[in-house]
Structures are given as C-alpha cells and as structure tokens.
Amino acid sequence: MGKRNKAVGSNAEVISNASPIIINGEMIGAVVVFQDITEVLRLTEELQRSTSVINGLRDEIIKLSEGRGRFDDIICESSKMKNIINLARKAAREDSTILITGESGTGKEIFANAIHAESPRAGKPFIKVNCAAIPENLLESELFGYEAGAFTGASKLKLGKFELASGGTIFLDEIGDMSPMLQAKLLRVIQEREIERIGGNKPIKIDVRIISATNRDLLALIGSGAFREDLYFRLNVININIPPLRERREDIPALTRVYIEHFNRKFQKNIKGVTEKAKDMLLSYDWPGNVRELMNILERTILMSQGEWITDDLLRPYFDQVKIKSSSRDAIMPLEEMEKDLIMRALKEFGSSVEGKRKAAEALKISLATLYNKIKKYGIR
Ligand SMILES: Nc1ncnc2c1ncn2[C@@H]1O[C@H](COP(=O)(O)OP(=O)(O)OP(=O)(O)O)[C@@H](O)[C@H]1O
Ligand SMILES: [Mg+2]
Structure with a gap:
C-alpha cells in the first residue's frame, strides 16, 4: 500500500510506493515511485460537492412530488370501492406495472x-406526466430528456421524467392520448428497462415503477389502430378500474358530508348538511362528471348559500341546466351538433365497448370506421 504525502520541494500530493532492491540477500537500495494525485483529490472533492448538491435536489424533488393522496383520503362507503381499494393496496406493495381506468x-x-405512497418506493419521487397536455415533440424530451447540443436551443442537459423518477414511480396520465411514435418508444423503455436521452448515444438504466391512467377505452383505441396492443399488455399487468359514481351511489352521502366540512372550512361557512329533498336529488342524478362534478356543485352551492342547509332549491339551478342541455335536442340545431348528439345517445344506449360501438354503428347505419372517425372529430369520450 502506498503512503500519501507531499513531494519534497513541491505542493503536489503524491502517493509513494517504495520497494527495496535486494541482491544476494542484501538490500542495496530502493526504488520509490511517486504518483501525483493532486488532480485526483481535487476531482474527488468536487465530486463530493456535486453529489451533495444532487442529493439535496433529489430531496427537493421528493418533497415537491410528495403525493397529495393516500388510501385514507379516498372516501367510500360502497363495497365496490372498498374491494378496489383492497386490490390497489395489495398491488401497491408489489412492483408491478398498473393501469388505472375509469371515467x-x-x-x-x-x-x-x-399506490405510490403505500409502496416500498414511498419516499422516492412520484413524477406525473400528462401525456395529453403536451405536444408530441415536447413530450419526448419531457420523458427522456436531452443532451446539451442535441438540437438548436438545447444548451444544457435536461433530465427526463424517467430519470427524475429514479427509484420512484412515474405516473403516465392520459396514456390513451400518447402518439404512436412515443408509444413505440415507451414500449422499448419498458422492455429494455433503459432510456436514451435525445441526442445521447448510450442507454441509461432506469429503475422506475410505471403507473398509467386513462379515461379512454383503450380496447376501442386498439381496435381503431390508435393504440398499440403490445404496449397495452405491458401497461395493463394489473388493472384497477374505478366505477363511475352512478354505479356506487352509497358513496354520495359520504362524499357530500366530507366536502361540506371541507368547504365550510374554506369559505368559513356553517352548513349543517343537505335536506331530504336535496339528498334525493343528489342520489338520483347520473353524475357524468363523477366525484369532481359533485365536488364542484357542492363548492358552488356552499359558496352561494345563506342558510345552514343545502336545499333542493339551491341545487335545482344546476340540475335544470343539465336537463335543458339534454332536452334541447327538440330545438333546431346545427346538423353537426345533431349528429354528435345522436352518436352520444347511441353510445350511451349500447355502451362504449368495441361490441357496443359495433351495435351503435349498426343502429346509426354507418360503418364502424366512420363511427370512430366521428367520435374523434367530435371529441366524444
Ligand atoms: N373517493 C374519493 N374520495 C375523495 N375525493 C375524491 C374521490 N374520488 C375523486 N376525488 C376527488 O375528485 C377530484 C377528481 O379526482 P381525480 O383527479 O383523481 O380524477 P381522475 O379520474 O384523474 O379524472 P380525469 O380522468 O378527469 O383526470 C379530485 O379532486 C379528487 O381528490
Ligand atoms: Mg386525472
């Protein structure tokens, strides 16, 4: 082993290695090799500094991304939801890829x-990417990052979300809206467990759990060629399908109670609850916008209310509006709107599964391909 010291007459840090020269059992001298390690020491120090900056930043990422949402925050009374929470809790503990579907x-x-908060990866980053909100070329660099000089304007290295999520979870929201080009790249990432930065020339190993979500019918998208079937199977290792609120109406009173408390605090009100009639109204409505819609209606009515109870009178304006919208089909309207309306009614009647769409197309006397085109044209979900 060498000995670290300063070379005589200079400031250089050196490692010296001395070996004796022995001839005929007699030591006649020694060879000493000096190795200048000043640069190595400087680099080591610099590396330590950089590493501590990186660790600090990583902690910040984790803090910023710390999930707003744990299983305990999910309000539910229905056994349907309780079963799903149980399934999700079990899945959380494993490292499997999860696809969450639902309206x-x-x-x-x-x-x-x-799921992230209850997984062994809790405490590591949870990074969300909304695949629908970002244009294709930007999404690619969001996901995979780029090297400095990868293209004009890329002056600095940019880490992609996969690298930022290192050790943690990446949440690919609205996965059904991802372009075919990126679907192919994502498939490769899942298969190889490595990514390549744009403009980079070496693959980088990644250790990331993938959770994706969509409110679109992926099987129908596969049917119309808009989504890759092989990617679907890779993403859908465990499927968590959250039923719409109208299929678990027992959850409505519980959600209402909790949201009234929440908005009482927010607006400094003292609403005690909903009247019987108002409750009936809430229970019989179809909730196309699900929990978010319920939350929005309660927020508005609580903000506007003067008294202590939410009455049917307070709720009616909102539900009437919805009714007016759906009964306006009797009025004169642009043909396109009429077409959209009819397609939506057909889908509502037959369901939006592939089979449902086939029946809907039949009833409308158009081909399945035309139906898909029109669904896309009118942005029907
Ligand atoms: N069971 C629940 N308990 C408490 N809050 C809920 C529940 N379900 C939904 N929410 C709340 O409703 C709102 C919508 O939920 P979230 O954003 O998770 O829906 P989503 O399925 O991702 O919708 P989208 O497909 O439109 O993105 C959020 O504010 C969420 O906190
Ligand atoms: Mg969402």
Whole structure:
C-alpha cells in the first residue's frame, strides 16, 4: 500500500510506493515511485460537492412530488370501492406495472398517488406526466430528456421524467392520448428497462415503477389502430378500474358530508348538511362528471348559500341546466351538433365497448370506421 504525502520541494500530493532492491540477500537500495494525485483529490472533492448538491435536489424533488393522496383520503362507503381499494393496496406493495381506468373525475389520480405512497418506493419521487397536455415533440424530451447540443436551443442537459423518477414511480396520465411514435418508444423503455436521452448515444438504466391512467377505452383505441396492443399488455399487468359514481351511489352521502366540512372550512361557512329533498336529488342524478362534478356543485352551492342547509332549491339551478342541455335536442340545431348528439345517445344506449360501438354503428347505419372517425372529430369520450 502506498503512503500519501507531499513531494519534497513541491505542493503536489503524491502517493509513494517504495520497494527495496535486494541482491544476494542484501538490500542495496530502493526504488520509490511517486504518483501525483493532486488532480485526483481535487476531482474527488468536487465530486463530493456535486453529489451533495444532487442529493439535496433529489430531496427537493421528493418533497415537491410528495403525493397529495393516500388510501385514507379516498372516501367510500360502497363495497365496490372498498374491494378496489383492497386490490390497489395489495398491488401497491408489489412492483408491478398498473393501469388505472375509469371515467373522468372518478379518482384515478388519487389512486395513483395512494399506490405510490403505500409502496416500498414511498419516499422516492412520484413524477406525473400528462401525456395529453403536451405536444408530441415536447413530450419526448419531457420523458427522456436531452443532451446539451442535441438540437438548436438545447444548451444544457435536461433530465427526463424517467430519470427524475429514479427509484420512484412515474405516473403516465392520459396514456390513451400518447402518439404512436412515443408509444413505440415507451414500449422499448419498458422492455429494455433503459432510456436514451435525445441526442445521447448510450442507454441509461432506469429503475422506475410505471403507473398509467386513462379515461379512454383503450380496447376501442386498439381496435381503431390508435393504440398499440403490445404496449397495452405491458401497461395493463394489473388493472384497477374505478366505477363511475352512478354505479356506487352509497358513496354520495359520504362524499357530500366530507366536502361540506371541507368547504365550510374554506369559505368559513356553517352548513349543517343537505335536506331530504336535496339528498334525493343528489342520489338520483347520473353524475357524468363523477366525484369532481359533485365536488364542484357542492363548492358552488356552499359558496352561494345563506342558510345552514343545502336545499333542493339551491341545487335545482344546476340540475335544470343539465336537463335543458339534454332536452334541447327538440330545438333546431346545427346538423353537426345533431349528429354528435345522436352518436352520444347511441353510445350511451349500447355502451362504449368495441361490441357496443359495433351495435351503435349498426343502429346509426354507418360503418364502424366512420363511427370512430366521428367520435374523434367530435371529441366524444
Ligand atoms: N373517493 C374519493 N374520495 C375523495 N375525493 C375524491 C374521490 N374520488 C375523486 N376525488 C376527488 O375528485 C377530484 C377528481 O379526482 P381525480 O383527479 O383523481 O380524477 P381522475 O379520474 O384523474 O379524472 P380525469 O380522468 O378527469 O383526470 C379530485 O379532486 C379528487 O381528490
Ligand atoms: Mg386525472
């Protein structure tokens, strides 16, 4: 082993290694090799400094991304939801890839947060990417990052969300809206467990759990060629399907109670609850916007209310509006709107599964491909 000291007559840190020269059993001298390690020591120090900066930043990422949502925050009374929470809790502990499906506003994001918070990866980053909100070329660099100089304007290295999520979970929201090009890249990432930064030339190993979510019918998207079947199977290792609120009406009173407390605090009100008639109204409504819609209606009525109880009179304006919208089909309207309305009614009647769409197309006397085109054109979900 060498000895670390300063070289005589200089400031350089050196390692010296001395070996004796022995001839005929007699030591006649020694060879000493000096190795200048000043630079190595400087770099080591610099590396330590950088590492501590990185660790500090990583802690910040974790703090910023700390899930707003645990299983305890999910309000439910229905056995349907309780079963799903049980399934999700079990799945959380494993490292398997999870696909969360369900209509808009059913709580997919809360579930994703809760799964991460109850997984062995809790305490590591939870990074959300909304695949629908970001244009394709930007989404690629969001996900995979780029090297400095990868393209004009790329002056600094940018880490992608997969690298930021290192050790933790990446949540790919609205996965059904991802472009085919990125679907192919994502598939490769899942298969190889490595990514490549844009403009980079070496793959980087990643250790990230993938949770994805969508309110779109992925099987129908596969049917119309908009979503890759092989990617679907990779993402859908465990499926958590959250039923719409109208299929678990027992949850409505519990949600109402908790949200009244919440908005009482927020607006400094003292609402005691809902009247019987108002409760009936809440229970019989169809809730196309699910929990988010219930929350919004309660927020508005509580903000506007003067008294202590939420009455049917306070709720009626909102539900009437919805009714007016759906009965306006009797009025004269642009043909396109009429077409959209008819398609939506057909889908409501037959369901939005592939089979349902086939029947809907039949009833409308158009081809299945035309139906898909029109669904896309009118943005029907
Ligand atoms: N069971 C629940 N208990 C408490 N809050 C809920 C529940 N379900 C949903 N929420 C709340 O409703 C709102 C919508 O939920 P979330 O954003 O998770 O829905 P989503 O399924 O991701 O909707 P989208 O498809 O539109 O993105 C959020 O504010 C969420 O906190
Ligand atoms: Mg969401």
